[in-house]
Amino acid sequence: MPKITINGQLYEAAKGKTIIQAADDVGMEIPRYCYHPDIGIEGSCRMCLVEVKGTPKLLPACTTPLADNMEVRTDTQRVHEAVRYAMEFLLLHHPIDCPVCDQSGECWLQDYYMAHAGHDSRYPLGQKTRRRKAFNLGPLVKLDQERCILCTRCVRFTRNVTKTNEIQVFSRGHNSEIGIFEDRPLNNPYSGNVVDVCPVGALTSADFRFKARVWFLKGTDSVCGGCSTGCNLRIDHSARAAGGGIPGYTATDGKIYRTVGRRNVEVNMSWLCDEGRLSFHTLERWPRLWHANAQGEQKPVSSLLPAIHANFESIRAEYGDGAVAALASPTNTNEALFLMKKYFKGHVDFRLGREVDLYQQQQDDLLRRLDKHPNTHGALHLGLAGELGGLRRLRDLAEKKEIRAMWISFHPQLVGEDAQEIIEDLRRLIEALDYSVVSTTHDFAWTHGADHLLPMAAWAEEKGTYTNYSGRVQITNRAVMPPGDAQPLHVLMAELLNLAGVEVSIDPGAVFEWIAREIPGYAGLDYDTIGSLGAAVSPVPEEVLR
Ligand code: SF4
Ligand code: SF4
Structure with missing residues (x-):
């Protein structure tokens, strides 16, 4: 040393x-x-x-x-x-156009000028070299050549990280400039990272530019929910709704404007894929479910939970514990899955279909994985891949009346060719059950057949933990409020357990401490020890992964 x-x-x-x-x-x-x-x-x-x-x-x-x-x-x-x-x-030829620059407020030129320079320009404005202003390098990135300081971070990113080499320095000396070859746009699946690495306003995000001034935004550290890698990121959102429970909260409060990569050398270095970076738009891509309803009639969530508990209890009393089950989602947090397992006495599965075969496979050499769920590994750790056998078998059991009542938790993170098949299986499952409850983030027609429909908080609207494919447990944070009456699934489960006489806190940190006491790999962990960069837990045994 x-x-x-x-x-x-x-x-x-x-x-x-x-x-x-x-x-x-x-x-x-x-x-x-x-x-x-x-x-x-x-x-x-x-x-x-x-x-x-x-x-x-x-x-x-x-x-x-x-x-x-x-x-x-x-x-x-x-x-x-x-x-x-x-x-x-x-700064010799820099246009000093901060008032109309999207980087203003987070620009390293501004910061270092104030800290280390503070000089007046000796170069007359009219004689500065003019270069090409905002033009597309690819679908996600715009370049303003006048603002570029030729640091070559973007060039080295495409050379050394993605190895796609789209961005180059063209010409020499004073004429040097950043650009791409005409027939090779910057369209690799990680292109948005060049905006994050550019220290000035030369590279800006086509998705974010001019949507908000950064000093009006609040940053919340979290992890991506777009696949089982769990890349670390910061969610930049309007600040008003960040604390939660704000009086007068409306649909336009708490809007997410962008996500940027957050460095974690154990997971994603400093990078995000473009799909994950933009995945927050799924919160608004389809209509959200705002209110609970019972056979089409709108009800407060709090008034439905006692009825839901009574219905499950009466079916248990008549047909036994095995007649009541739940289908969780690998987008749910460990806290929600754990409490669900408690309430449904272990009769919980999470497997929908084909994605289970893919959950250990990479999509490329960098970060992306074929399993597009953030918490498959957590569900496996909690033992949810058991004898219930996944969605198709649950549907069969319901059609044979061996299972009569179910809670189905659904987040529309379905990908691949079998998405339609899965939805058809879910629809048939609901039809076959005597009693069904669906908790969902979005309002989809196929869910309307359920007896009770509950709005559920989505990623970025709840706090909890996900366990990524390599067995790293990480905290996902609430950045914005869920719409209407929507609540995190772990809160709904805690309230059902309370109705069943089991005293449970709705604080996700307290639920995690319960997980740490019961699940061997998580022993000794809590939210403090997990911290902002996560903690490794024992890997899922090989036989479960097969
Ligand atoms: S990262 Fe930004 S400032 Fe640096 S070379 Fe690229 S465009 Fe220019
Ligand atoms: S690789 Fe996966 S976790 Fe990382 S940003 Fe992309 S979708 Fe999100």
């Missing part, structure tokens, strides 16, 4: 690191544009120059490896001047 001092403070650093990495590890910020921890080092922007004792010239912190007893200074007059000159050089 090399010992180094930074600004007179002694640190021990890991071997093989550079100065900037060591400074990042101890929370000391060295300015940078071209350096990004996950795309390879370039050393071109000259923003990270530092003084190293015994070296006559300033050295770039991003390319200089640590040596034992190195003495680094980032706070001298020489360093401050070097950063200021680098800033002046980078």
